[in-house]
Amino acid sequence: MKIHTFKFSILLLLAALVALISPQISSATDEGCELNAIATKLQSQPELSRFEQEKSIKVLSKPLYSSGYLLLSQDSGLVWQTLEPIKSTTVITDTEFKQYNKSDQLISLPDNGNQPASQLISSTFLAILSGSFTELDKNFTVATRCDDSQWTISLTPTNSTIDNVMHHITVTGSQRIQRIAFTEANDDVTQLSFTPDTTEHMITQLREYLVD
């Protein structure tokens, strides 16, 4: 691998660490398809969802697949647990960003839990997944599209620093969020799809991450 790829990576990494999302409000929407209207359609997000992730990375011939569970808690944040192919757990709350390795040990990588910048990125993530769309138009240019059964929100960062990390986010759903896709700055694309799930022991298990 050539050195410039590395430079690029570290650059983006550091840019991500100092990223600041700026408030700029602008939205282009159809009648009855504003963020607020969509938020109303989105009655409530299920507490537990199963997710499938497909990452298309330019340098790799085949995409990377992974899957796991997402637990949303109304007041205390979210737990993102990848189970396949390797277990890893990310906990995001208003104030914290924690990662656990496959043996459920708290790890320091990426050790930026106390960095306000990455906290901002994770809170954006938290806002999208929990359907708190009203906060998004602070940080992104928002475009929406609605038809009978579905709506789509397109988010483009207004801040150049966050644009260095991510170019575009698309969220699709009806009464709940069905798909999220985002294009990273190096044109790698990540697609996530969600299915509601009620597996009782998963809920119990994931809730424990929020306790400590």
Add this chain to the structure above:
Amino acid sequence: MLAVTGWLFYSHLTSGFRVETNILKLLPKTEVDPFAEEAFTRFSDNNFKQIIVAVSADDKSQVSGAAKQLISQLKQTELIASFTSQLTQKEQEAVGKLYFDHRFHLLTDRDRQLMLEQGSQPFLDATLQLVYSPLSGQLIGLIPTDPYLLSYRYLQNLNAKGGKQQQGQLDDGFILFEQEEQYTALISATLQTSPFDTHTQDTVTTLLHDFEQNNPELTLLKTGAVFYAQHAAASAKQEISTIGLGSLIAVILLLIVAFRSTAPLLLTLTSLASGIFIAFTVVHWFFGSIHVLTLVFGSSLVGVAVDYAFHYFASANKHRHPLRHILIAISMGLVSSVIGYIALFTAPFPGLRQMALFCATGLAGAFLTVVLLFDRIPYRVATPNWLLRCFKSHLRVSRHASNNTFILMLLLAPLTAGYLLLNTEQDNDNIRQLQSIPPELYQQEQQIKELVNAPATNQFFVVKAENKQLLLEKLQQLEPQLQQLVSSAVIDGYQHPAQFVPSAQQQRNDYQLLGKRLLNDNFQQLLELGLLQPAQISKLKQNYQQQTPLGINEWLNSPLGQRFNYLWLGQIEQQQASIITLNNIHDLEALQQAAQAHDYLYFINKVEKISTLFANYRELALLMLLTALGIIFILLTVKYRPIIAAYVLLGPVIAAAFAVIVNISINGSFNLFSTLALFLVFGIGIDYGLFYAEAKTRSSYINLAIGLSAITTLLSFGLLSLSATPAIHAFGLTMLTGILTVFLLSPILGHLIYSTKGLPHE
């Protein structure tokens, strides 16, 4: 002699006068070890040159526009060496490359532990986790050359050690960040020249002032030694002119009223001018520059130097050529003052020595002018009768008090003063005494400190070793102890070069530890996923074999090293030295103790050191004063009867006692600067006593001379006590109370001296 002085003055004039405003230049060296002293000087020289300006408003583009404008204005002054900010993208790239190029030599403490205990698996797991986490796709490109993500992990750790990071947006030369709908641009710069350079001070302050005026919608905060120095210099200059001018006007008015003739006025001014001229020239010649505080203290010399002239002209009411009648009195006066100053001059304290030399030569100059010039100029003086009557009645009133009961009562004052001195907390011997700190500047500094996490500038560790590698090793050895200090909340954080560049030995060990894993790893999982190609693995192992460790010089030349170059002091006295900066100190005692455990570790605490030093000098000065008092008494007994000598000295002793009492009751302490004022109180007080002791007859002209002299002295020092600089205020207050007491006591003691000498009443 005038010619010599004139020539000296001229030669200084052509080479330019240096008026020093750096307070540290007044102080003696505080560190016993010259090594620590030099370390402090290098560190503080760097610190002093820093300035930080914060521009805020609620409009983002306005703030960044203003910041750009301010930066370009600052650049135009050509006084700024560089603008320091967070790393630009280009610099981040360079730093990233630097650590990437040495990645096989660099393990964080935690990673080393992990590698030793669990091998490379946790590293590969972390890599995989990152690959599959939704947001970390960017690092995938790094995997073929750094599958354990060592460079990323090391940089992450450095970031965390950087302490509180500003989540600011980087722009050209400044950082922009948002806080509660308020945008702030932070500009930090390093000055090209010394912050104590007058031109630099004026230019930078005026520029910022104008900028603030032109942009009233912006809030501007600033901090840096240059602003404090500028304020101190400006207030000192203002005080010099107020005090100097105030006492000068008083002298002129008094002379006109008291002698009703222009000759005494011109002669007295000549005497003062030559005194100050000689003092200035000699001090400048001796020290190579003159400190602005010396000038402030020196400007009050007017009040003392005028004594000789007043005594001369008062006597001229009665005698045609009064010099021979007063010569002995004023000579003795000069000698006693000079003895006091010589005592002061012996202190190894540059500031005190300058002031002592200034006063001693100034007095001598004024004295010589009186002696050599005054009798040669023809003039007539006629003191108006009403004025004489005033002093006569003062004299008459005083006679009632001149009895033994009153004198015995007065002796209570020194006892009280002594008691107070022994029982007062002496916490006022502080360097801040020397500088008037404007509250708004101090407040701005505090506000900026909330935005940037700046290390303490007056307290830090210095580490020394025989060579660079040993130095880095020693810093590493201290690491557990430093972490202990953080966890026990003695400090909030620290920084030293070994956090950025591990010692060669450490790097060698880490390299070998990594090699064992890396060379034998088959990277199965990464290969299967296609994140790594077989050819890349052999390239990786080849890279490992060829890699060299990270050197300190290489780091110092990097953008990161340039930001932190103040941590590396380099060579001092055949030793290599480095700084450990400390953030938010909570317990000074613990740091002191930590340093005592190692002979290569110094804890530098400048504020504390200076305070202790001032306290020591205060004691020393008091002791010297007492010694001088003894010597003067002995000298006086050669000429006078012991009882007269005692009366001469009693005035200043009582005055000093009152000064101590008043100072302690107003300021709550008696500090070094008040002690210095006592030297002047003694000089002047003894003058007054001697005028009586030398009198052949009871004469109200002596009272006239003393009265006039006291009024000018009181005026000039009364003004000093209004100074914003605490040290000068204490000095002025001591003088005010001391001289007032001496003035009121002198006719009382004068009567006693007269009676002892058997002089009849008028």
